[in-house]
Amino acid sequence: MTERLGHFIAGETVPPSSGEYFPSTNPATLRVLYAAARGDAADIDRAVASSRDAFQSRAWRTLTPTKRGHLLRRLGDLIGENAEELALLESLDNGKLLREMRGQMNALPEYYYYYGGLADKIQGAQIPVAVPAILNYTQREPLGVVGTITPWNSPLTLTTSKIAPALAAGNTVVIKPSEHTSRTVLRLAELAVEAGFPAGVVNVVTGFGNEAGVPLVSHPALAKISFTGSTATGSRIAAEAAARFIGCTLELGGKSPNIVCDDANVTNAARGVVAGIFAAAGQTCIAGSRVFAHRAVYDELVERVTERACTIRIGDPLHSDTELGPLAFADQLAKVDSYVKLGAAEGATVRVGGARPDDLELPGYFYSPTVLTDLDNDIRDVREEIFGPVAAIMPFEHEDELVALANDTEYGLAAGVWTQNLARAHRLARRLDAGTVWVNTYRAMSPMSPRQGFKSSGVGIEHGIESMYEYTRLKSVWINTDEGPVDDPFVMRG
Template sequence: MSDPTVPTTWRHFIGGSWVEPATGEYFDSTDPATRRTLYRAARGTAPDVERAVAAARDAFEDPRWRDLSQTRRGHLLRRLGELIAENADELALMESRDNGKLLREMRGQLATLPEYYHYYAGLADKIHGETIPASDRRVLNYTTREPLGVVGAITPWNSPLTLTTSKLAPALCAGNTVVIKPSEYTSATGLRLAELALEAGFPPGAVNVVTGFGAEAGQALADHPGLAKISFTGSTATGSRIAASAASRFIGTTLELGGKSPQIVFDDANVPNAAMGVVAGVFAAAGQTCIAGSRVLAHRAVYDELLERVCERAKSIRVGDPLDEATELGPLAFEAQRDKVAGYVDLGRAEGARVLTGGAATDGGLGGWFYEPTVLVDVDHGMRVVREEIFGPVVAIMPFDTEEEALRLANDTEYGLAAGVWTTGLARAHRVAARLDAGTVWVNTYRAMSPMSPRQGFKNSGVGVEHGTETIKEFTRLKSVWINTGEEPVADPFTMRS
């Protein structure tokens, strides 16, 4: 497949225009499958962020946006969804080359991504307050939901378009303007998305993108006093720093952070289905997903069968060029991530874990940053490979004997993002789902997702809600209005009334 027609150098997108970085500096972005340079992107710093936030503030206060009806905002969101659909092949190829995700997986994501914009398009004119009964019939009390202002969106490299959309679509739906800082490893599709937003009819400055490194552009955006809200997806450590910065200015945050999600396979489970669920939960996207089901707890009665099936499929996974339709596992997104995964597997060996399959870095035949699908056994919950997020194609599988033990082990983690349950027992499914300390629980499936379904991380996995109608509260503020409709003179407050 030929490369998309894109510039070899990407500048910032600020105020509806392509803008040179304040320092004049650029950095290279590399194809993880081949290690070849894809493009150069602007190296953003505090002055670039300042310019972007100012442009977003101007757009927020511009009557073309401020006074636009909620229904018209919905029309713009729908048009943006249509433009994404029209440019799906280009966007899929750009993202696949940028972070190494399978092209066929990206085509699947791009086929459903417009639905997020269409969902929020329909929701735009359903944002409203309510009338509150007052003790005095002459007093009218009602509430309104107002946009916050300028939202800062800091997005990761593993699913740039999808995770940017989770922030951008509801923020625009509610009437905010946005400054996006994409990961330095995946800048291109965020910039292209901002360009499409302008084409859809959003006013200049409604969507801005500043590229660069986290310590330079990302920190400058998180600390900017002009933001009314920060939405971040990434590591728990970085999320903690962002939360502290936001708290010092009393602004809200939505944080989707790390995970170490359990998948529990009970003795009454359909084991072939559960095995495929495990494979999908941890090897899809090369394990580079916050919801990866990287801890598998299998009842001792089905442990051997599940292990055999998972290992058999892991050994047959085709590793290679993400643009090849036959490839099933692409590269890790960058060299340091590949080295981190390799380091965790080596650590697991040192802790006493046994590698049943995989366990080695490879170049995928292309010179890139690949790692074999890896299954670890002889593990326990004291090991770091079981407790810490690896973010790669590595799964630890361990047995359990009772439901209580499975729940104890599943909840024995600082994270609470997601969990999977495999059982044919209806009562058990509901009982276990209720007791799992996770914001999303899948039963007899894994990684199902919809713009209509809210998701939230528990414990160290985050704060706030994404998706669904609930997320609108994250991007609006509530105002209570009291109106005295009576025409009588206002009583002197210092005159006693009988």
């Protein structure tokens, strides 16, 4: 019998109000892993009420920031102790390599340690106003109930980037994970209770976007929404948040340029291109999907990337020698394949890949690493986010031309630059419209380093101390210390 997973509300597993469940499938084997609760507005209402009650409870409101930090560090410890279990569950759920998930899970405690350390370091300030008898100071307060909606490509990492600063700031959270990857987020909520967080501080409702996500975003008791996903969905969420005057943090799509200059170490650059687009099967918002190579090194780079794409080991993500696992679900496979066919129809040359591998024993949603050339910056494969292992490689000649091409996109999430010229590195980092710029590396990140998407790639900041401010409100307090007669009541005090 297929295992059934309920929601996690008020510190315990509960069945869906409708009694309905939906299957989650292993994308490598196509076997059903479990059935998750199919959440709806009633479940969301129950979860938000639980988080609101927890936010107002003495157990949470009177907890000092230092003690909140202790709880976050304890949660980090528990994630580390259960890293192997979490890595396996996540790999089974979304098809990412087990060794990559191990790396993510082993790094994840650092996020909770970092924000645990920041919990008691968010301070206000005394303002030197004109009247000496008046004391004016500021303080930062938690917002209340924060709703988070997270995607399927890195469920725990992307959930953590939202809830760790939110909890450190004193908020409570309701999480709606992707319907494709429910299990590890539910496990995270269980570990939060084990760590000592009061019941209701962390709640999880599983289900589909239109059935559970929409009621969460529109819930009147929500103080903020934090979302990672598509730009189209993010736009709708931003409109809903604006209509109700609540905050939103949105990490959205990307079509990131990975730039190889004429003086680059081409061997390293080719490896960086492979890492930028073929790691995680290209299913990452920061994928370096648009590759610009100077004409002096273009042919060599294309050859190196194509040769490596031909030798990438595709297979079971649980095997230690596998380098490329499946796409996460059937619709994503169909989307990637349709884009490659569209590119070919628009004149692109498929140097390698462009189809499902035909020599695998597993029946899952696998797609071969694909390299496209002979294209320009105007075709859809170059302008739209594919979210799969498809690299579009284009030449350039001059720096001004490159900057114009790289910035000619609605997105502005990330960029990579490969050069040995220090002046050029700084110059391009300044000129590129991207919230993150890597030089001679790609996909590096840290909980300490803030990330922000420019243009259609998002609103707000994740990671770093800056993200803590995203989950607080600023209050200005004025105290008159003069006990004498009040001055003219019709004159504003300064």
